[in-house]
Amino acid sequence: MTGYFLQAFVYLIAAVLAVPLAKRLGLGSVLGYLIAGVIIGPVIGLVGAETATIQHFAEFGVVMMLFVVGLELEPRMLWNMRHKLIGLGGLQVGITTLVVMLACLAFGLQWSFALAVGLIFSLSSTAIVLQTFNEKGLGKTDGGRSSFSVLLFQDIAVIPMLALIPLLALPELVALSEKLGAAAAEHGDSLNLVAHLPGWAYAIVVVVAIVALVVGGHYLSRPLFRYVASSGLREIFTAATLMLVIGIAALMGLVGLSPALGAFLAGVVLANSEFRHELESTIEPFKGLLLGLFFITVGAGVDFGVLQLHWGKVIAMALAIMLIKAAILFVLAIIFKIKNSDRWLFALSLAQAGEFGFVLLNYTVQNHVIPHDLSQILSLVVAFSMFLTPSLFILYDKVILPRYERSENHQEPDEIDEKGTVIVAGIGRFGQIINRFLVANGIKTVVLDHQAGQVELMRKINIKSYFGDATQPDLLHTAGIEEAKLMVVTIDDKEKVRDIVKYVKHAHPHVRLMVRAFDRGHAYELRSLGADHIITEAYYSALEMGGRALNELGFHPFKSEQLKAAFDQIEKDNKEKLYQTWLAGNEDNRFSNDYRELFLQLEELLGKAMSKDRSDGHSLTERGWTPPPKNYQDDFKQ
Amino acid sequence: MLKQKNKVLLLFAHPSQDRSEINMPMFKLASKIDGVTAIDLYREYPTFRIDVDKEQQRLLAHDIVIMQFPLYWYSTPALLKEWQDLVLEYGFAYGHEGTMLHGKTLLCAITAGGAEAAYRKEGYNHFTIRELLHPLEQTASLTGMRYLAPFTLFSSRTAAEEHRDKKHLEDWTQLLKALVNNQLDFELAAGLAKLDVQNTDLIKELL
Secondary structure, eight states, X not given: OHHHHHHHHHHHHHHHHHHHHHHHTTOOHHXXXXXXHHIIIIITOSSOTTHHHHHHHHTHHHHHHHHHHHHHOOHHHHHHTHIIIIIIIHHXXXXXXXHHHHHHHHTTOOHHHHHHHHHHHHOOOHHHHHHHHHHHTOTTSHHHHHHHHHXXXXXXXXXXXXXXXXXXXXXXXXXXHHHHOHHHHOOSTTSOTTXXXXXXXXXXXXXXXXXXXXXXXXXXXXXXXXXXXXXXXXXHHHHHHHHHHHHXXXXXXXXXXXXXXXXXXXXXXXXXXXXXXXXXXXXXXXXXXXXXXHHHHXXXXXXXHHHHHHHHHHHHHHHHHHHHHHHHHHHHHHHTTOOHHHHHHHHHHTOSOOHHHHXXXXXXXXXXXXXXXXXXXXXXXXXXXXXXXXXXXXXXXXXXXXXXXXXXXXXXXOOOOOOOEEEEEOXXXXXXXXXXXXXXXXXXXXXXXXXXXXXXXXXXXXXXXXXXXXXXXXXXXXXXXXXXXXXXXXXXXXXXXXXXXXXXXXXXXXXXXXXXXXXXXXXXXXXXXXXXXXXXXXXXXXXXXXXXXXHHTTOOHHHHHHHHXXXXXXXXXXXXXXXXXXXXXXXXXXXXXXXXXXXXXXXXXHHHHHHOOGGGSSOSSOOXXXXXXXXXXXXXXX | OOOOOOOEEEEEOOSXXXXXXXXXXXXXXXXXXXXXXXXXXXXXXXXXXXXXXXXHHHHHTOSEEEEEEXXXXXXXXXXXXXXXXXXXXXXXTBSTTOOTTTTOEEEEEEEOSSOGGGSSTTSTTOSOHHHHTHHHHHHHHHTTOEEOOOEEESSGGGTTTTTOHHHHHHHHXXXXXXXXXXXXXXXXXXXXXXXXXXXXXXXXXXX
């Protein structure tokens, strides 16, 4: 037991130390994990033999990643992107595979082998590229969007690749591994229900499994999650999410399919569910940690002996691969009319090999397609190309972009800013009205609520809403707080509103924050925490009703309208003073004597203002045309 | 000899700015000129609750007031009328002690939908622009302000298509600069039927 703790501690401490450092140096978290792995593995030698075992476990991170990729893919969005996705992504993967394969064949390698290498190098690093785009705000550029569709295509293409690679197995490698003892190599496939079935039966089983997954995911997941959500226990929701993903992985394993494929399909099925954001934010930390673990094991598995022997070859191959990929991408960018600096961004950002390369490499070794020693060299090539990626982004930022910026300034000065999205937290009686108003004006909103019933109701009337606790940073992240312009908080729980204001103002200061306060005290408190706009919930409706009351009592409607406006104006004029007095009061009892006194003064002022009469001349209430005195015309008789 | 510069207050009233083709560019140009305080009244008072004290302070702080608006039913858009009703109070702008605006200058910069030919006795509008704006001219007179002939763009709905907008904007910039730099011949400008910046006598060279 203690041994496991020690191992886990070593892995975690390496991640905790190395990843923040790498991020600070602008290298991205993936490189941080890789470096951490290199240090605890080959450099210090703290971990060693068990790396391979842990890696099997860590590959579950990849399964989760595909689940999350699937969740992101609403079928409609997929459809909108189809041209770029299939055209650009398909050509990129196809041509790169072909060119790399031809190059390998030219070096006299076997074709199955060359094809595997081609497939591995056609992939780019989703983790590095998307992370960098996020950090630099390049996601909305044409180059960024095109890169995203290519990455998406690659992520999907991994699935058929995983299916294809076992077919490429080399007989001599299979024989070799059998001689070495199958027990060590065959790890996860010991439980396989379909190994001895004939082909037609196997096909039926596979189809049944996939249909069960899609239908079950569509019809059963909702009642399940609603049932779980109604308990209000977050950890049970987490358990249910993990249960779902692990269950799918197990099912796929049992019928001999890729767990990653299953998880991806399940993700797509659930992409339209109201629980999507909550699922995503629940799984995110597990996915992140397991992927991190996976990268560490890759780093730890780097064989320095191999690197020393072949360092020239590794560097040459990494540079060659990047050059080939960049050239292909650049040509594709020209064909698909990606212009100016975006063309360079597209070509440079995707030129590296990616984390799925490691997965495929492992997989090819397991399936006897590539011998172990060669895979060692290739994984060094993949790692090295990833190491070089940040420098390409620096090249883009420092050299390419400035050149285009100079010329672009003259060409297209007026690009209309994309309207930012609005996150509405809390879709009860109050939030609903705001949301309907915004949506009616063509504004994109993301609605969050922690009552599954409410969310369901909103969905029934076609309002896009998601289940989740808006105080959770993860949920805000998946709801897109980074890109949001405005967040409207209209949830009932006073404490939670406070927490959200505190968190959002601290972590996402660019987001304008509008909150609904329960009463005056709550409003002051929210203001002291930095909320940008605060409406006290009943204020305006009460004022409106007050005005109607005056009408009922016989006041002229225009007069009561003016009185309402005057009341509101006096409130506004004195807001600041009242707030400062409240702020100056002591922590336990903000409503000090000073405040009370000021409040009474305000009441008096209001009373006076309301009772003023037209004949007083410049009354506070009615500047709606003050008539001149009756004798005023005497001035003009000269 | 260096002449004293004028402070110009531009009161812009346009309730349908999304569709404005001439007035918005005019307003934006004016905002960029030193010495011009450009106020978008519909932005400042979307609910028509005009802050009378603030507006009166603004008037006091400037020498020349320009009302810029599209002509609505031979008069100003509603908010600018509301502005006149509230801000030009008895005791401030007129009446026994209402001398606060004395000596200042008022200019209307307007766009009119009809062709210039329509604004004459024989045209379908029967009156010239200057005649139609008589209420404003008289307001200036009663408040002791000097009234200049209106600066007008006719047939404004088709000005952009017919490429007349560019010249109008150039004239506008020239006019504003002349007002700030005190280069305008006020005597002449007060007597014309309309302001024509191309009139070579109107704007004097800076000495």
